[in-house]
Amino acid sequence: MAFTLRSVKVPPNSASLEEAKSRVFDFFRQACRSIPTIMDIYNLDDVVTKSELRSSISSQIRKNSHVTNPKVIDLLLFKGMEELNNIVEHAKQRHHIIGQYVLGRQGLAQDLDTKDEGTSDFLKNFYKSNYF
Amino acid sequence: MGLGLLTSRTLKSSRILHSQYSRFRPIVTKPKLQSPDASSAAAAAPQPETTPSPPKKPVGGARIHFTNPDDVIEVFVDGFPVKIPKGMTVLQACEIAGVDIPRFCYHSRLSIAGNCRMCLVEVEKSPKPVASCAMPALPGMKIKTDTPLAKKAREGVMEFLLMNHPLDCPICDQGGECDLQDQSMAFGSDRGRFTEMKRSVVDKNLGPLVKTVMTRCIQCTRCVRFATEVAGVQDLGMLGRGSGEEIGTYVEKLMTSELSGNVIDICPVGALTSKPFAFKARNWELKGTETIDVTDAVGSNIRIDSRGPEVMRILPRLNEDINEEWISDKTRFCYDGLKRQRLNDPMIRGADGRFKAVSWRDALAVVAEVALHVKPEEIVGIAGQLSDAESMMALKDLLNRMGSNNVWCEGTGTNPSADLRYRYLMNSSIAGLEKADVFLLVGTQPRYEAAMINARIRKTVRASNAKVGYIGPPADFNYDYQHLGVGPKTLLEIAEGRHSFCSAILNAKNPAIIVGSGLFEREDKDAIFYAAETIAKNGNVIRPDWNGFNVLLLSAAQAAALDLGLVPESSSSIESAKFLYIMGADDVNLDKVPADAFVVYQGHHGDRSVYRANVILPSAAYSEKEGTYENTEGRTQQTLPAVPTVGDARDDWKIIRALSEVSRICLPYDTLLSLRSRMRTVAPNLLHVDEIEPATFGPSLSIDCTQEINLTPFKAAVENFYMTNSVTRASKIMAQCSAMLLKE
Numbered sequence: 001m002a003f004t005l006r007s008v009k010v011p012p013n014s015a016s017l018e019e020a021k022s023r024v025f026d027f028f029r030q031a032c033r034s035i036p037t038i039m040d041i042y043n044l045d046d047v048v049t050k051s052e053l054r055s056s057i058s059s060q061i062r063k064n065s066h067v068t069n070p071k072v073i074d075l076l077l078f079k080g081m082e083e084l085n086n087i088v089e090h091a092k093q094r095h096h097i098i099g100q101y102v103l104g105r106q107g108l109a110q111d112l113d114t115k116d117e118g119t120s121d122f123l124k125n126f127y128k129s130n131y132f
Numbered sequence: 133m134g135l136g137l138l139t140s141r142t143l144k145s146s147r148i149l150h151s152q153y154s155r156f157r158p159i160v161t162k163p164k165l166q167s168p169d170a171s172s173a174a175a176a177a178p179q180p181e182t183t184p185s186p187p188k189k190p191v192g193g194a195r196i197h198f199t200n201p202d203d204v205i206e207v208f209v210d211g212f213p214v215k216i217p218k219g220m221t222v223l224q225a226c227e228i229a230g231v232d233i234p235r236f237c238y239h240s241r242l243s244i245a246g247n248c249r250m251c252l253v254e255v256e257k258s259p260k261p262v263a264s265c266a267m268p269a270l271p272g273m274k275i276k277t278d279t280p281l282a283k284k285a286r287e288g289v290m291e292f293l294l295m296n297h298p299l300d301c302p303i304c305d306q307g308g309e310c311d312l313q314d315q316s317m318a319f320g321s322d323r324g325r326f327t328e329m330k331r332s333v334v335d336k337n338l339g340p341l342v343k344t345v346m347t348r349c350i351q352c353t354r355c356v357r358f359a360t361e362v363a364g365v366q367d368l369g370m371l372g373r374g375s376g377e378e379i380g381t382y383v384e385k386l387m388t389s390e391l392s393g394n395v396i397d398i399c400p401v402g403a404l405t406s407k408p409f410a411f412k413a414r415n416w417e418l419k420g421t422e423t424i425d426v427t428d429a430v431g432s433n434i435r436i437d438s439r440g441p442e443v444m445r446i447l448p449r450l451n452e453d454i455n456e457e458w459i460s461d462k463t464r465f466c467y468d469g470l471k472r473q474r475l476n477d478p479m480i481r482g483a484d485g486r487f488k489a490v491s492w493r494d495a496l497a498v499v500a501e502v503a504l505h506v507k508p509e510e511i512v513g514i515a516g517q518l519s520d521a522e523s524m525m526a527l528k529d530l531l532n533r534m535g536s537n538n539v540w541c542e543g544t545g546t547n548p549s550a551d552l553r554y555r556y557l558m559n560s561s562i563a564g565l566e567k568a569d570v571f572l573l574v575g576t577q578p579r580y581e582a583a584m585i586n587a588r589i590r591k592t593v594r595a596s597n598a599k600v601g602y603i604g605p606p607a608d609f610n611y612d613y614q615h616l617g618v619g620p621k622t623l624l625e626i627a628e629g630r631h632s633f634c635s636a637i638l639n640a641k642n643p644a645i646i647v648g649s650g651l652f653e654r655e656d657k658d659a660i661f662y663a664a665e666t667i668a669k670n671g672n673v674i675r676p677d678w679n680g681f682n683v684l685l686l687s688a689a690q691a692a693a694l695d696l697g698l699v700p701e702s703s704s705s706i707e708s709a710k711f712l713y714i715m716g717a718d719d720v721n722l723d724k725v726p727a728d729a730f731v732v733y734q735g736h737h738g739d740r741s742v743y744r745a746n747v748i749l750p751s752a753a754y755s756e757k758e759g760t761y762e763n764t765e766g767r768t769q770q771t772l773p774a775v776p777t778v779g780d781a782r783d784d785w786k787i788i789r790a791l792s793e794v795s796r797i798c799l800p801y802d803t804l805l806s807l808r809s810r811m812r813t814v815a816p817n818l819l820h821v822d823e824i825e826p827a828t829f830g831p832s833l834s835i836d837c838t839q840e841i842n843l844t845p846f847k848a849a850v851e852n853f854y855m856t857n858s859v860t861r862a863s864k865i866m867a868q869c870s871a872m873l874l875k876e
Binding site for chain 1: 491492493560751776777781782783786789790793794802
């Protein structure tokens with residue numbers, strides 16, 4: 001069992017945006033390096049490829065691309081590190097990984113048809129639940 | 133041995149003595165304690181003149197009006213001067229001074245019994261403590277509520293009360309909101325001297341609503357006084373003497389009052405509790421939501437107590453202008469209907485006649501498809517008696533945009549007139565009825581149509597001996613009334629001045645005419661209203677300072693529906709309908725609907741109209757949504773959601789808004805707020821919450837009626853008080869009530 005990442009300490013705050021950026025790249029590399037392990041322990045070979053997981057990680061990072069405050073980036077990095085740690089430690093189960101990183105946020109019930117195109121937010125929310 | 137050591141040693145020994153004393157504190161009373169003067173002297177001696185705390189505010193923020201400045205007297209409560217009107221009791225004076233006196237038998241809305249003795253206070257120059265609830269305050273009286281004598285008196289009363297009261301608080305439904313429990317904690321002794329057996333009393337059967345555990349009764353007689361004074365039934369009484377004293381019905385008899393649930397609230401102990409609520413929940417785990425009731429047109433203020441997604445019970449909320457602090461049994465016990473017969477999924481009737489659950493997307497698509505292929509004049513919409521103003525506004529807007537103007541609310545008749553507000557409102561207001569001295573009830577039975585208004589009339593009859601004349605089918609009211617006749621014939625006689633009751637109206641200072649809205653359904657309603665208005669004109673019923681012309685509505689939606697102008701274009705539209713949109717209307721006659729018509733039912737209960745529906749759209753009940761309602765006196769009030777909606781149900785207005793978008797005539801509001809601002813352009817009074825908007829114009833504007841009056845007698849508008857709408861018809865408790873209480 002790979003507990004290698006457990007020793008991760010809370011690093012000092014990034015002094016500048018450049019430093020934060022380089023840390024993000026470091027984190028991305030670290031995550032990519034642990035992909036083979038993750039594929040192995042969660043038995044993901046038949047549902048996803050390594051490159052798909054890689055692009056999933058990068059899309060998670062890109063989701064926060066608008067953030068420019070180094071403090072916020074540090075916090076997001078910390079959360080990402082936690083998540084990676086949990087995954088590598090096998091603190092999660094297979095369906096967590098599949099649900100979050102293979103299928104994406106929408107889950108299995110993805111509505112890909114074009115019926116709702118052009119309808120208002122009200123109607124989309126109405127179909128989901130009464131409380132909006 | 134140093135001095136310091138000596139001191140510490142004495143201190144230590146004295147501490148030991150103290151602890152020993154407290155461990156073996158004797159239960160026996162000392163002669164010194166038994167003499168009140170000695171004990172008060174003993175207690176008063178060590179603390180001679182403590183600086184009094186600043187004056188307190190009146191209990192519950194009460195305010196007093198001095199009608200006559202000569203009648204003001206001044207008394208002293210705990211050293212503070214208080215000005216009160218003459219005739220107030222000592223207890224009321226203390227309340228105005230901000231001192232809450234413990235009490236069991238005293239209740240501000242009932243007569244004074246003075247039998248529990250819990251409210252004893254000390255009055256200077258009085259040899260004994262006095263029962264403050266029964267003692268009138270006299271000028272210059274010096275009342276002391278916190279003296280050792282008063283405390284000791286209360287402690288003694290508590291000890292006597294607890295002598296025969298079972299200690300079953302852990303299994304008692306009153307536990308946690310029990311007056312006896314609270315006051316024994318606050319004023320009781322920490323030990324009792326009672327070692328004998330407690331007495332036990334046989335439980336009484338008061339019907340399906342009130343559970344009795346008579347051993348817990350402390351004989352405060354609040355329930356007896358409530359039944360005789362407010363509810364107007366002589367069912368309960370006091371039997372026996374001394375320790376054999378019991379509350380009961382003397383013979384095996386059920387309590388046949390439509391207000392019987394209120395004895396649960398006024399019982400200070402757990403002797404009378406709610407039978408449907410028995411052992412269902414503890415009161416501290418409930419979440420209270422302050423909302424209003426929609427089972428009749430009164431709009432009683434209620435608190436819905438819920439646990440998670442379930443409504444556990446309904447309690448009244450104080451509102452002096454509407455329901456005081458009572459509610460009717462239908463309001464209180466209909467809540468189990470909210471759990472039965474609910475519609476939880478959109479459904480479409482298949483070719484085999486069975487309903488099949490579908491998604492909202494499919495259901496709305498089907499409805500929109502049909503609606504677009506129907507001629508505009510064949511589209512009809514009917515709002516139900518529980519609909520809120522917002523959804524009725526949305527329904528009217530939707531149908532108007534589809535090109536139809538055939539939309540109305542059930543119960544307002546085939547040809548309602550919404551032009552003159554005074555013709556469908558209770559113009560003298562519910563609280564204003566107390567000023568009336570003659571009532572003329574035309575085709576209405578307030579006891580069954582609006583129990584709270586009937587309680588108000590009864591209060592007036594009791595207080596001022598007001599005369600009540602009644603035209604309608606024989607009925608049993610709980611006050612004295614004169615049965616003038618059964619139909620319009622008598623009404624015409626009074627209108628033409630040929631009846632003996634005319635002189636009563638003419639001689640009255642504030643005569644009140646109450647016309648039942650059951651008459652809306654009659655063909656000759658214009659003529660009847662014209663006759664009633666003639667009586668009003670002849671009897672000087674409508675004056676600048678008094679408007680006694682009242683219409684008593686039957687359901688919560690009617691006033692708002694008429695304010696919003698839900699009036700059908702043609703009275704026979706239902707016969708030619710091809711697309712019928714029913715929004716919770718279950719009492720409308722659907723026999724005349726053509727067989728090929730497409731019927732959409734939007735509602736929360738699988739009730740009568742569902743049998744004819746082609747599509748069901750599930751919506752939220754009044755306990756689950758925020759909605760505006762206008763009661764029969766024109767007062768706007770709002771419900772608040774207490775529990776989440778059932779299944780896949782949606783709020784009424786949201787369904788109509790979504791349907792409008794699917795049928796490509798999108799209504800311009802996305803939120804409740806924007807819908808309300810649309811409502812403001814139609815009926816601004818529906819946004820002034822908790823206010824009465826009086827009718828602007830009187831009958832001076834109404835034109836002479838040429839309609840012929842039909843002499844068929846009036847019918848009772850409500851056949852079964854307990855089951856009048858879809859919620860109450862689904863309720864098991866209401867079914868039990870109708871089976872047990874109405875057969876007698």
